[in-house]
Amino acid sequence: MRILEPMFNIRIQKMIHFSVIGLLVLLAGCSDRVENSHNQSGQPVVALVMKSLANEFFVNMAEGAKNHQANSLSDEKTAYQLLVNGIKNESDLAQQVSLIDQMVAAGADAIVIAPADSKAIVPALARAINAGVVVVNIDNKLDAEVLQQYQLDIPFVGPDNKAGSYKVGKYLANHLDAGAQAAILEGIPSAFNSQQRRAGFEDALREAEIKVVSIQSAAWDQTKAADITSALLIKYPDLDAILCANDNMALGAASAIEQAGKSEKIRIVGFDNISAVRQLVGQGKILATADQQAHLLAVYGIEYAIEALQGNSTLIDRTTPVELVIKESID
Amino acid sequence: MNWVKKHLEENFIITSLIALVLLFSIITPNFFSLTTLSTVLNQLPALTVITVGMTLVLIVGGIDLSVGSILGLSAAIVGAASISLGLPIWAACLLGITAGALCGAVNGIITSYFALPSFIVTLGMLEIARGLAYTTTASQTLYIGPQIQSIAFPMASSGVSVALIIAICIVAGAHYLLTRTIFGRYITAIGTNETAARLSGIETKPYRAIVLMISGAMAGLGGVFSAAYLGASDPNAGLGLELSAIAAAVIGGTSLMGGRGSVIGAFLGVLIIAVLQNGLAQIGATEPTKRLITGSVIIIAVLFDRWRSKHSSE
Numbered sequence: 001m002r003i004l005e006p007m008f009n010i011r012i013q014k015m016i017h018f019s020v021i022g023l024l025v026l027l028a029g030c031s032d033r034v035e036n037s038h039n040q041s042g043q044p045v046v047a048l049v050m051k052s053l054a055n056e057f058f059v060n061m062a063e064g065a066k067n068h069q070a071n072s073l074s075d076e077k078t079a080y081q082l083l084v085n086g087i088k089n090e091s092d093l094a095q096q097v098s099l100i101d102q103m104v105a106a107g108a109d110a111i112v113i114a115p116a117d118s119k120a121i122v123p124a125l126a127r128a129i130n131a132g133v134v135v136v137n138i139d140n141k142l143d144a145e146v147l148q149q150y151q152l153d154i155p156f157v158g159p160d161n162k163a164g165s166y167k168v169g170k171y172l173a174n175h176l177d178a179g180a181q182a183a184i185l186e187g188i189p190s191a192f193n194s195q196q197r198r199a200g201f202e203d204a205l206r207e208a209e210i211k212v213v214s215i216q217s218a219a220w221d222q223t224k225a226a227d228i229t230s231a232l233l234i235k236y237p238d239l240d241a242i243l244c245a246n247d248n249m250a251l252g253a254a255s256a257i258e259q260a261g262k263s264e265k266i267r268i269v270g271f272d273n274i275s276a277v278r279q280l281v282g283q284g285k286i287l288a289t290a291d292q293q294a295h296l297l298a299v300y301g302i303e304y305a306i307e308a309l310q311g312n313s314t315l316i317d318r319t320t321p322v323e324l325v326i327k328e329s330i331d
Numbered sequence: 332m333n334w335v336k337k338h339l340e341e342n343f344i345i346t347s348l349i350a351l352v353l354l355f356s357i358i359t360p361n362f363f364s365l366t367t368l369s370t371v372l373n374q375l376p377a378l379t380v381i382t383v384g385m386t387l388v389l390i391v392g393g394i395d396l397s398v399g400s401i402l403g404l405s406a407a408i409v410g411a412a413s414i415s416l417g418l419p420i421w422a423a424c425l426l427g428i429t430a431g432a433l434c435g436a437v438n439g440i441i442t443s444y445f446a447l448p449s450f451i452v453t454l455g456m457l458e459i460a461r462g463l464a465y466t467t468t469a470s471q472t473l474y475i476g477p478q479i480q481s482i483a484f485p486m487a488s489s490g491v492s493v494a495l496i497i498a499i500c501i502v503a504g505a506h507y508l509l510t511r512t513i514f515g516r517y518i519t520a521i522g523t524n525e526t527a528a529r530l531s532g533i534e535t536k537p538y539r540a541i542v543l544m545i546s547g548a549m550a551g552l553g554g555v556f557s558a559a560y561l562g563a564s565d566p567n568a569g570l571g572l573e574l575s576a577i578a579a580a581v582i583g584g585t586s587l588m589g590g591r592g593s594v595i596g597a598f599l600g601v602l603i604i605a606v607l608q609n610g611l612a613q614i615g616a617t618e619p620t621k622r623l624i625t626g627s628v629i630i631i632a633v634l635f636d637r638w639r640s641k642h643s644s645e
Contacts, residue, residue, distance in 0.1 A: 054461075054566060056471040089570075189618060217618040222472065222565040223557065230370045231612030234361050248472060248565065255562045258477075259373070259484050260366075276474035276563055 044309050045081040046302050047108035049099050051116050051139075053086030056274045057294045058114070061139075062086070064295030065302060080306060083108060093117050100124040104131050110305035112298060114139035118192040119146045126150045134308045138301040140193050155308075156317040157300045159292040161196035161271075162203075164322030165245070168269045169204025171288050171324055172241055175267055178209040180240040183232050185253060187220040187245045194220075197245040197271055205243075213239065218249045225252030233260045241267045247277040250286055258285075273325045282330045291323045344583060344599040347632060351603060355610035362613055369490045373483065375605045376498035377402065377556040378575060379598060382583075383505045384435075384549030385576040386597040390509070391542045392522040392589025393449035397438060397456035398550040398576060402569030403464040405431045405554020410473035410564025420479050427558075428551040434460055435547015439540030449543065457573070464566045473564040483559035494556045501549070506594040518542060522589030579604050582632045603632070 048065050050058045062084050069082040083103065087095040096116045101124060103111055111133055115121040122142060125135050129152060137156045147154060176182070184201050187194035198215065205212055213236050218225035229242060229252065242257070244250040250270025257266050263285065270277050273291035280286040300320055308315075323329075356363035381398045388395045405427035412423035438456050442449045483494045509515035520528040521535050529535050550569075557568045581587060582603055583596030607628060611621045 054465050054470050059470045214615050216612065216615060219618070221567065221570075222561055222563070223568060226561060227374055227608055228612045230374065231609045234364065234366050234370060235359065235613040235615075237361070248567075251472060251474070251563050251565075252561060255480065255560065258480065258562070259560075260370075274472060276472045279474050 043079045043081050044109040044306060045083065045107060046110045046112060046305055047083040047085065047103035047106070048298055048302070049096065049103065049111060049113045050084075050086045050298075051096075051114055052089060054088075057272055057292075058086055060294040061114070061298045065298040067295075068299045068302060078306075080302075082302075087116060093120050096121060097124040100128055104128045104133055108133060109309055110134040110136065110302075112136045112138055112301040112305055114298075115142055116140075117190070118143040122146045122150055122152070125154065126152055129154075134305050136301045136305045136308070138297055140191065143192070153315050155304060155315045157304050157320065158297065159320050159322045161193045161292075161322075162200040164290040164292065165197040165200030165243075165271060166204050167200075167322065167324045168271060168288050168290050169201040169243060170208075171326065172243065172267060172269045173204055173208030173210055175287065176208065176210055176240055180210045181213045181236060181238055182210050182241040182243060183213055183236065183239060184215040185218045185225055185228065185242060185244045185249045186215060187217065187249075189217050194245050201243045201245075210241070218244075218252065220246050220248060222248045222252040225249035226256040227252075229253040229256035230260065233257065233262065233266075239266055241269070244268065244270045246270060247272040247274040247289055250277055250289065251280070254280060254285055273323075278325065278330060281325060281327055284327055288324060288326045291325050293320065293323070296320065343636065344596055344603070344632075347635075348599060348603050348606065351606050351610070351628075355606070355613070359610070359613045362610060365490070367609065367613075369485050371602075371605045371609050372495055373485050373492045374560070374609070375601050376483070376492070376494035377553040377560065377569075378572065378579065378604070379498040379601050380501050380549045380556070381546075381553045381572060382576045382579045382597045382601050383501055383594055384546030385573070386580045386583070386585050386592050386594055387505065387509070387518065387542050388449070388546045389577075389580055389585050389587060390522045390589060390592040391518040391539055392525065393442065393539060393543065394577070394587075395435075395438065395449065395453045395543060395546045396573050397434065397453040397460055398546060398553070399569035399572035399574075400457045400460035400464065401431045401434045401547055401550035402553040402557055402572060403566060404434065404460040404467070405551040406558040406564045406568045407464040407467040407473075407554075407566050409479070409555055409558045410475055411467045413475055413479070414473050424479075424482075424555045427554050428548055431551015431554060432544055432548035435544040435550070436540070438547060439543030442543060443536040443540040449539075453543075468564055468566040470566055472566065475558060475563055477562065479559045480562045481559075483556060494559060497552075498556070501552075502594055502598045509592075509594055514538075519590055522591075524590070575604060578629050582629060582636075584636055600632075603628070 050061060052058060072078045072080055085099050093116050111128055129135055135154050137154045138158050141156050142154060182205055184198055186198045214232055216228050218228050242253045244253055247270040250268050253268050257263055267287045269287050270289040273289045277286055277289050281289060297320055385395055408430050409423045409427040412418045412426050413420055434456055438453050441447060442452045483492050485492050517533050518538055521538055525535055558564050579600035580597045583593055583600035585592030585597060607625055
């Protein structure tokens, strides 16, 4: 048996090598070969680079973009090719940077990007622009200072996160008395949209004279949000509200509050309008959330990019609407 | 004397745990309360069962990096089965645990019978199971609702949850398995020196495979607990949880080199991590501070353990 083992191993190794090669060939066959389609059809190629496709928000965004592209094919003038890419983890910057380089190499005419980080992604975008690619920034706004350092002018199409969370905070404040206690769960502190949403919440609460007893980061994560909320409920037994910078954290908070038997007293608001939270808003367990209309967000960005490719666009930022979602708007 | 020596390991961890609780009680006024105790205890069933599985895998000289992803997959299956397929909760939960055991069996069979390191096989499974979790849920958080939360919520009568009771039974069962059965003696022997174990007539392969399968099943059960705790299936649930489980096992005196470990110790390790998490959140520590402190506690706990075992063996 022992003598046979090395041979056995070599055979396995060969088998593995062949299957890996086979897989690669298969994959190559499946993927859209952009260079060719670009040259043959003459249609512009737009690459949509997003954050995690494990996040419902970006799944909706990709769906919206794909539908838009499918509809565009009906007319010769508007037709374009679309490449959709996301990264594995929200925070995997390196992968997003290499995606941008890959898209340039793949012959994309325009890149529509939802940056995983407001600053670190800028150098890669500068390379793309130098290669003659039109870049449009969606969702999470690039840092103005870094853009200036690179002397870039990249238009931003996206929601005003601060105005959106202010709306949500304001609606919550109407249900609370002055002097009430509230806690805020923010996302990853370095993310611009997290900072904006937190700022919007804080503004609304300050105006209504509601006391913010604690601001903690649950890093956009449901389980972390539930754990932190449980701890907050012990530390602040008189807590009246929890404001969450995304809906996943709102779900986590809701579960912890229910577990503590305080669902009647404590109000929760979120941000994003994911389907699970829409259900809870309908049941009155979560008071409100905000909808950035993800399915339209990428579409706006793509339309902007195509306009720019046709040479008729001034590079100014465009704000997309953020809607307040409450029980009445669901019924 | 022998008894004292044997239990010193656990006693040391208990001392650290008490020190931690006292520290937080002094710093933050509401910490020392039954509510905190109940909250902490009811937070930890998922990590507990995963750590039990991980401890067994470490003892046999392997590692299982896929448990966090398998937990996510199991949670996803529980959600999809109960919502999309309309199955009753118990059936959905059974399906989740079965899926976990299947993933674990794949890990075990490939590791054992193709003689590959468990590190790389379970790393592959980490990707596969997470991918399946996203596919199962279409990357959406699925809201399940109160019917599943009853598993994880503390019962009004006792303040403990069904999940916690199951988790503690599993700790007790695994402790018995490890210390009182031939199975336990064999996996310790294999972890200490596999060649010696084989030469003395132990058929090592099935044992390695079974232990990885147990770990997968535990992760599947962890998925059920996670879904119950959140009342929802989060396809991202359990992200990085394998590292918490490894940390808890090692804090509890389990050796990464195999051959040595304690399930009770691992459970105490889980408690230390949970107390730390809850205490830091009550203090309102910032994210960087939390990470600094958690990391330091892990290293210090293991350093002390090394120092102690060196002195007690002399």
